[in-house]
Amino acid sequence: MESEFVAWLRRHAPAHPQLTLGIGDDAALLSLLSSQCVVTSDMLMDGVDFVLSDCDPRRVGRKALAVNLSDLAAMASKPVAAIVSIAVPTTISLEVTKAIYDGLLELAAEYGVALAGGDTNSWRHPLVINITAIGEPPQRGVLTRSGARAGDAILVTGEFGGSILGRHFDFRPRVDEALCLHQRYDLHAGIDVSDGLSLDLSRLARESSCGAIIDASCVPISGDAFRLAERNPDRGSPLDHALSDGEDFELILAVSAETAERIVADRPIGVPLTRIGEFVAEPGLWLRSESGDCQTLTPRGYEH
Amino acid sequence: MESEFVAWLRRHAPAHPQLTLGIGDDAALLSLLSSQCVVTSDMLMDGVDFVLSDCDPRRVGRKALAVNLSDLAAMASKPVAAIVSIAVPTTISLEVTKAIYDGLLELAAEYGVALAGGDTNSWRHPLVINITAIGEPPQRGVLTRSGARAGDAILVTGEFGGSILGRHFDFRPRVDEALCLHQRYDLHAGIDVSDGLSLDLSRLARESSCGAIIDASCVPISGDAFRLAERNPDRGSPLDHALSDGEDFELILAVSAETAERIVADRPIGVPLTRIGEFVAEPGLWLRSESGDCQTLTPRGYEH
Numbered sequence: 001m002e003s004e005f006v007a008w009l010r011r012h013a014p015a016h017p018q019l020t021l022g023i024g025d026d027a028a029l030l031s032l033l034s035s036q037c038v039v040t041s042d043m044l045m046d047g048v049d050f051v052l053s054d055c056d057p058r059r060v061g062r063k064a065l066a067v068n069l070s071d072l073a074a075m076a077s078k079p080v081a082a083i084v085s086i087a088v089p090t091t092i093s094l095e096v097t098k099a100i101y102d103g104l105l106e107l108a109a110e111y112g113v114a115l116a117g118g119d120t121n122s123w124r125h126p127l128v129i130n131i132t133a134i135g136e137p138p139q140r141g142v143l144t145r146s147g148a149r150a151g152d153a154i155l156v157t158g159e160f161g162g163s164i165l166g167r168h169f170d171f172r173p174r175v176d177e178a179l180c181l182h183q184r185y186d187l188h189a190g191i192d193v194s195d196g197l198s199l200d201l202s203r204l205a206r207e208s209s210c211g212a213i214i215d216a217s218c219v220p221i222s223g224d225a226f227r228l229a230e231r232n233p234d235r236g237s238p239l240d241h242a243l244s245d246g247e248d249f250e251l252i253l254a255v256s257a258e259t260a261e262r263i264v265a266d267r268p269i270g271v272p273l274t275r276i277g278e279f280v281a282e283p284g285l286w287l288r289s290e291s292g293d294c295q296t297l298t299p300r301g302y303e304h
Numbered sequence: 305m306e307s308e309f310v311a312w313l314r315r316h317a318p319a320h321p322q323l324t325l326g327i328g329d330d331a332a333l334l335s336l337l338s339s340q341c342v343v344t345s346d347m348l349m350d351g352v353d354f355v356l357s358d359c360d361p362r363r364v365g366r367k368a369l370a371v372n373l374s375d376l377a378a379m380a381s382k383p384v385a386a387i388v389s390i391a392v393p394t395t396i397s398l399e400v401t402k403a404i405y406d407g408l409l410e411l412a413a414e415y416g417v418a419l420a421g422g423d424t425n426s427w428r429h430p431l432v433i434n435i436t437a438i439g440e441p442p443q444r445g446v447l448t449r450s451g452a453r454a455g456d457a458i459l460v461t462g463e464f465g466g467s468i469l470g471r472h473f474d475f476r477p478r479v480d481e482a483l484c485l486h487q488r489y490d491l492h493a494g495i496d497v498s499d500g501l502s503l504d505l506s507r508l509a510r511e512s513s514c515g516a517i518i519d520a521s522c523v524p525i526s527g528d529a530f531r532l533a534e535r536n537p538d539r540g541s542p543l544d545h546a547l548s549d550g551e552d553f554e555l556i557l558a559v560s561a562e563t564a565e566r567i568v569a570d571r572p573i574g575v576p577l578t579r580i581g582e583f584v585a586e587p588g589l590w591l592r593s594e595s596g597d598c599q600t601l602t603p604r605g606y607e608h
Contacts, residue, residue: 002607020340024511025449026378026496027344029441035339036324040331041436043389043423074330085347085434119347125429130389132345132436137333145329191330207328303306 002120005097009115012105016114018080028116030081030134038077038135038142042067046089046126050169057096058103059169060129065104067194068133069111069173070249074192076143076182077135079111079175084118087128100129111175138182147189148208148254150281155260157271158250160197161241162224168247177269178251185263189254196246196301202285203299204252211284213294214277219243243287244300254279306424309401313419316409320418322384332420334385334438342381342439342446346371350393350430354473361400362407363473364433369408371498372437373415373477374553378496380447380486381439383415383479388422391432404433415479447486451493452512452558454585459564461575462554464501465545466528472551481573482555489567493558500550500605506589507603508556515588517598518581523547547591548604558583 010023021029030037044064046052052060065082072079084104088097097120108115113133157174174192181187191204197219205212216239225241236244255263260275267273277288287297314327325333334341348368350356356364369386376383388408392401401424412419417437461478478496485491495508502518509516520543529545540548559567564579571577581592591601 021446021448026375026494027342027381027437027439027446029379029446030341030343032336032339032341035336037334037336037341037438038331039334039385039387039420039436039438041387041389041422041434043391043425043432043434045391045425045427045429045432047429048425048427071330075333077331081343083343083345083436085345085436087347087349087432116343118345119434121347121349121352123349123352125349125351128347128349128391128432128434130345130347130423130432130434132343132387132389133331134341134343134438135331142325142331142333144325 005094005120008098009101013115019114019116023117030116032080033136036137038072038075038137039132040068040071041130041132042071043128043130045128052127057099061100061102061104062107063169064129064131065107066171066173067249068131069175070192070194072133072135073173073175073178074190074251076138076178076190078179079113079133079135081114081116081134082108083116083132085130087121087123089127090122090124138179140182143182143187143190145189145191145204145207148204148210148279149188150210150279151257152188152254152279153257153260153275154201154212154277154279155253155255155263156220156250156274156276158248159220159222160225160248160250161222161238161245162228163245163247165224165227167224171249173249174251174271177271180269184268185255185259187253187255191252193248193250193252194246196244197248198243198285198297199299199301201252204254205279205285211280211282212277213280213286213288214297215288217290218274218276220272220274246302309398309424312402313405317419323418323420327421334420336384337440340441342376342379342441343436344372344375345434345436346375347432347434349432356431361403365404365406365408366411367473368433368435369411370475370477371553372435373479374496374498376437376439377477377479377482378494378555380442380482380494382483383417383437383439385418385420385438386412387420387436389434391425391427393431394426394428442483442486444486447491447494449493449495449508449511452508452514452583453492454514454583455561456492456558456583457561457564457579458505458516458581458583459557459559459567460524460554460578460580462552463524463526464529464552464554465526465542465549466532467549467551469528469531471528475553477553478555478575481575484573488572489559489563491557491559495556497552497554497556498550500548501552502547502589502601503603503605505556509583509589515584515586516581517584517590517592518601519592521594522578522580524576524578550606
């Protein structure tokens with residue numbers, strides 16, 4: 001399928017000012033603003049990250065790019081280009097493959113991302129799509145996982161839990177939000193929630209050599225988490241879903257207590273920002289009740 | 305498997321002067337010499353590009369990186385970093401996964417390539433490994449597929465055919481050779497032979513809006529091509545294998561006739577360089593016999 005499909009893709013992938021040489025050669029040539037580049041890669045598999053037979057293939061392509069943009073957002077990096085590799089089952093039609101790319105290209109256009117090429121293959125097994133996204137670091141340098149300090153507030157964008165009901169496809173990567181916040185405020189650290197709020201928070205805390213306390217009553221729980229908990233009371237409370245479902249693709253940020261207050265008061269972005277707890281010197285993760293009792297919280301979420 | 309494996313990988317991936325931020329964050333940060341970067345990606349699948357059960361897993365990891373370095377070589381680009389995504393079947397052990405990375409890291413060390421991160425996953429289907437390689441353009445700019453002119457000589461490195469007997473794993477990507485030739489001589493165009501000499505030559509010719517004539521008696525045929533033809537005379541002659549087997553990962557270069565003579569006389573690299581024909585104005589591909597008769601040659605090779 002390669003030659004026909006690549007010809008279609010060359011016609012469909014728009015020009016981009018930073019894509020000096022695009023699809024059709026052995027590699028692409030990108031022109032960046034500086035000599036540093038930010039690189040991330042995510043592989044999505046049918047039956048794991050989506051079920052192709054149950055969904056619009058455009059959503060698969062969109063998600064494959066969106067998860068990468070979310071990683072760049074976590075670094076406060078502006079996305080520039082995406083390189084897409086795909087292994088398509090021989091049983092699906094060229095139209096489905098094109099629909100996957102249509103979904104991807106639509107999101108790429110929204111975020112000003114160039115499609116810089118990749119690799120197309122077919123095989124007798126389920127669909128695999130890998131995207132590598134390349135971004136530019138912001139002027140004040142990338143945001144990392146390792147800068148949180150004891151006493152910092154834990155700020156999060158958006159709501160958590162129940163993304164399986166649809167948000168894991170349709171989420172908006174918090175690129176603009178991260179760029180805006182990183183430019184206006186002194187952010188100490190950041191991570192995006194791909195695997196679970198508690199799990200990803202524990203990762204950020206570990207990289208920063210500190211611990212974290214989550215205030216149970218402060219976690220913004222999505223309506224989807226309530227719906228899931230209602231359907232299956234055995235599978236945990238809405239809060240449990242919010243803490244461990246994953247694929248929320250919201251940001252966790254570490255900022256000083258004063259900055260957190262300012263940010264929450266300023267409302268600088270269109271997405272809600274909530275202070276859900278604080279970083280502490282002792283490594284570990286705790287859930288604090290309204291009465292102030294702290295219980296050890298086992299980080300839970302999706303392990304690949 | 306992710307956290308244990310990622311911890312192992314962080315310990316095993318060596319530091320690199322251009323890897324400002326490596327494995328362990330949402331993305332990697334690379335420092336390049338200029339503001340341009342060269343990017344390519346290849347996805348390898350069990351049962352298509354290798355048979356995991358029949359080979360040393362180290363060779364799989366090595367090949368996954370080597371095919372990408374070959375793409376960078378075709379652009380005369382110096383490799384800097386690799387981002388590795390993998391979907392590992394739940395049936396294989398962590399030791400096998402580590403062996404795949406060992407093979408990859410060994411080649412990375414030889415070529416000075418940083419392992420900048422990636423994505424590790426497990427699933428219930430065959431192994432998929434995707435690598436995105438990032439390189440730096442050479443000072444005189446990248447070599448592309450589109451610069452061949454009618455009258456140019458077709459130069460190739462190495463020998464062709466029968467790579468399935470082992471060379472498709474153990475080939476040396478022609479990175480140093482490409483950098484050396486591009487710096488010393490005026491190369492007009494280049495491509496690496498991944499899918500087949502005749503198919504990849506036809507791609508280069510098409511991108512250059514010209515045609516090509518191959519002199520049948522000049523094609524350097526590998527011993528493996530002779531061995532394959534002897535085993536299965538029905539599957540074509542040694543020359544047929546050389547023209548269409550693919551995975552030789554040698555370079556096809558377009559240079560002026562004078563430059564070709566100089567290069568062949570100079571022997572500037574340790575690998576044989578052979579003039580196998582010439583580019584012509586008329587689009588198409590022909591095979592010329594020693595008597596000078598030209599026959600149309602259908603580009604053949606591996607279609608993904």
